Amino acid sequence: MDDISTMLRDSAADFLASRHDLARLKGAIGEPRALDRKLWREMAELGWLGLGLSQQFGGDEIGLREVTVLCEQFGRTAFALPYIEASLIPALILSATTLADLTQSLAEKLQSGTALLTLAWQEQVGEFENKLPTTHFDGAAINGKKLFVAAVEADSVLLVTARAHDELTIVAVAANAPGVSWRDFAAGQGTVSTVSFENSPILGSAPLLTGVAAQHALQRALDAGRIALSAQLSGLASAMLERTIKFVNERVQFARPIGSFQTIRHRCVDLYIATQLAGATWRDALAVFEKNNAQEIAIAASAAKARCADTAQRVAREAIQMHGAMGFTEEADIGLFARASLQGYAALGSPLQHRRRFLQGQTVAMQELAYG
Amino acid sequence: MAEKIDYEKISDDEFRLRFRTWLIANFPAHLKQNHHRPFRRLRGDDAVNWLNLLDKNGWRAPAWPREFGGMGLSFRKQLIYHEELEHAGVARVIDLGESQLGPTLIKCGSAEQRAEYLPKILSCEHVWCQGYSEPGAGSDLASLRTSAVRDRNDFVVNGQKIWTTQANDSTHIFMLVRTGQFPKKQLGISFLLIDLKTPGITIRPIVNLAGEDEFCEVFFDDVRVPAKNLVGELDQGWSVAKALLGYERVWIGSPVLAGKALALANTLVRELNLTDDQGVMDRLAQLSADLHDYRLLYAEICNGIADGGQPGVEVSMLKLYASELLQGLTEFNQEIAAEYGGIVGDVEIGATLVDLHWQFMMARPVTVFAGANEIQRDILAKAVLRMAED
Ligand SMILES: Cc1cc2nc3c(=O)[nH]c(=O)nc-3n(C[C@H](O)[C@H](O)[C@H](O)COP(=O)(O)OP(=O)(O)OC[C@H]3O[C@@H](n4cnc5c(N)ncnc54)[C@H](O)[C@@H]3O)c2cc1C
Secondary structure (H helix, E strand, O other): OOOHHHHHHHHHHHHHHHHHOHHHHHOOOOOOOOOOOHHHHHHHHOOOOOOOOOHHHHOOOOHHHHHHHHHHHHHHHOOOOHHHHHHHHHHHHHOOOOOOOOHHHHHHHHHOOOEEEEOOOOOOOOOOOOOOOOOEEOOOEEEEEEHHHHHOOOOOOOEEEEEOOOOOEEEEEOOOOOOOOEEEEEOOOOEEEEEEEEEEEOOOOOOEEEEEHHHHHHHHHHHHEEEEEEEEHHHHHHHHHHHHHHHHHEEEOOOOEEHHHHHHHHHOOOOOOHHHHHHHHHHHHHHHHHHOOOOHHHHHHHHHHHHHHHHHHHHHHHHHHHHHHHHHEEEOOHOOOOHHHHHHOOOOOHHHHHHHHHHHHHHHHHHHHHOO | OOOOOOOOOOOHHHHHHHHHHHHHHHOOOHHHHHHHOOOOOEHHHHHHHHHHHHHHHHOOOOOOOOOOOOOOHHHHHHHHHHHHHOOOOEEEOOOOHHHHHHHHHHOOOOOOHHHHHHHHHOOOOOOOHHHHHHOOOOOOOOHHHEEEEEEEOEEEEEEEEEEOOOOHHEEEEEEEEOOOOOOOOOEEEEEEEEEEOOOOOOEEOOOOOOOOOEEOOOEEEEEEEEHHHHEEEOEEEEHHHOHHHHHHHHHOOOOOOHHHHHHHHHHHHHOOOEEEEEEEEHHHHHHHHHHHHHHHHHHHHHHHOOOOOOOOHHHHHHHHHHHHHHHHHHHHHHOOOOHHHHHHOOOOOOOOOOOOHHHHHHHHHHHHHHHHHHHHHHHHHHOOOOOOOO
16 A cells, blocks of 8 residues: 555544544434535545546545545445545546636535535436436526435535437536425435436536546546445445454353354355455456546446445345344444445446446457457 | 134135135225335234234134134134235234233143233233343343242342343233253243333333334343242243244244235336346246245145144244245345435335335344244254254
8 A cells, every 4th residue: 555545544544433423323214314514524624525636626636546545444434424426426527627717616615525516417227327318408407307316415516417419418507506406315324316407507608528528527437436436335344244253253152152153154254255355356446447448447347346235235134144133223333334335235336237337348348359 | 792703614715715805894004014114013002903903803813722712723724814914915913922922821821820811912901022032142042141039929030131022012021031040051941921010120122223113122120020920830931932932933934024025026126127137037036936936835834734743843944944035035126226225215116115225124133033044054953954063
């Protein structure tokens, strides 16, 4: 690990140890919660918000590598704020735009945490970014509906994908603009919203991105998000396993720690192997991302997202089981990790879809290899 | 009260038809299980009102002999009874007085205990919960430590129970308590009946991962219990508690809940337009076949019992298979729902209101309670396969 990464990891661990309280996430199951602005501001002060912004926006070339360091720590502690959705992804979208008053001010808001930025792209369950949205931009306003959007609050700025002249565009829309309405759902430990736009005016006079540039920026940002989410899921999985190993080593039944029973031991070993596989996939995806070939990134990101999501879910289920009745309580922390895994599993594409995307990409790559 | 019909005098088909017709006419529609709450259980007034309605119409306590106010059904008619409840989408009721304590008293209780408790179970004047597990005694139940010490005409009870389902809805608790120390831990345990209003008892509900306060901690601080509340012999409570285990494992192995989860799976596949997705359909086919085949095994074993057999240790496999199949189905539901699978709470998928988090979480403990699956596997290896032990 390089110096910056080590520093970030340590500062993240410190911050999470002192400022993140799992107890606050307990109860109120199924009720959407507002983003904790105080914590968000503190994250801004630590310089975490907007990591990934390019230099023209005052970013300092700190990229996905550092973000994954943070996200792995977030996973390890079941930290609930939508860092990937409301910092990493918007930072990468903005970075692909040209510097202008609007984008400059959005970047500042992002970095300072004074307003929330979020990408609204998905329109169907289980869909990827390779389809032109039905949300329509007519040159001044947009109409349409987006699903599973994180960090939608009154002061949010939504970066919305839309169709204009059969081309992809990305426009900025204020959540408090006319015609914008949304419905919140609790998702994992956080909140996602269904957002509708009815003749909602855009911010500025033109889209932030159009055509191929928009397509590239979108795919790059989402794949980066998937890689970061994979690191987070991998962190969740490892933390659940460590907690479980500690629990079964301490819990005595039949005058022995239950961790001494072979079925428990073997299960923990299998889960350990699973977490190691998960770690290998997201670290590889990160390395591929840094080489900047979109097609290869897609393959590696999908492999990682599928593997890390499956692993987190599997460890969650087994961890609950090995905790006995204790594992079924809201009081024990393990269920919070499991709930966070459910959302990480589902968000930005489920394993089933990602394995298909992986296979498709790999098949193409193999054909190119074979026939030049 | 209606004149008690002797259902053993009518045919199985006639019985089925009558119960089905009655259920359709009488079970409140708003309490039915549905895709939103596929494993719905009734609690509090809803539960008591429903049980009272069953009782008034002669449909209560199918397994109890008629002389004690039950329906006196043969095992085969009991099976039909449960099938019809499933068919009508009747929500479950955890009625441990009817399903566990009553049969225990009928088998091991004194005449006075039967006279005192059985009618009040049927009328729901008494609602019972089961106090076996303790913080230090889960799978290793025999290591339980809550003590009952004889003091003149009373036992004085001290200690703590945990995971006591619906203690907060109950009036009484049947307990296993330590009354003596013997080299064999199963000895020295006694079976005691306690009124939860007795001074010295504190109940604290525990919220579960689905957000419900169903199980509780129950604390006992110098609780005085009349000695006549002992069931069976002193120090022999383990055998009293074990007496019913076989039948309990048959009912707990029922494919009903898995059936509800599969119904949800079919609806989700349709609502999510996945019927052309071969990968998803292959998994659904596997799960459907698993349930179909399991129903056959379940029926075979149940028919064996209905034909006069006794549930043997092998019935442990029913609970094992049914619980893991149920979990697999809830996982399938959550996984194929893709992004919807991360939502906690209510969401409409197509025209169907679901709560995928609830069904996923509610299916977690089925592999833990009533003898964790790891323990059941040990029992099967030992008692059925007669395998070597370490
Ligand atoms: C929803 C729910 C409702 C319940 N309701 C009641 C109730 O009403 N009344 C009541 O008395 N109890 C109740 N229980 C408690 C239940 O009986 C216990 O949870 C169960 O006996 C397991 O004990 P434990 O939870 O302490 O787990 P532990 O015994 O601590 O087991 C933890 C894990 O270790 C495994 N393990 C333990 N021993 C071994 C071994 N020898 N070999 C391999 N693996 C092992 C277990 O299988 C489990 O996975 C309820 C539990 C739940 C979850």
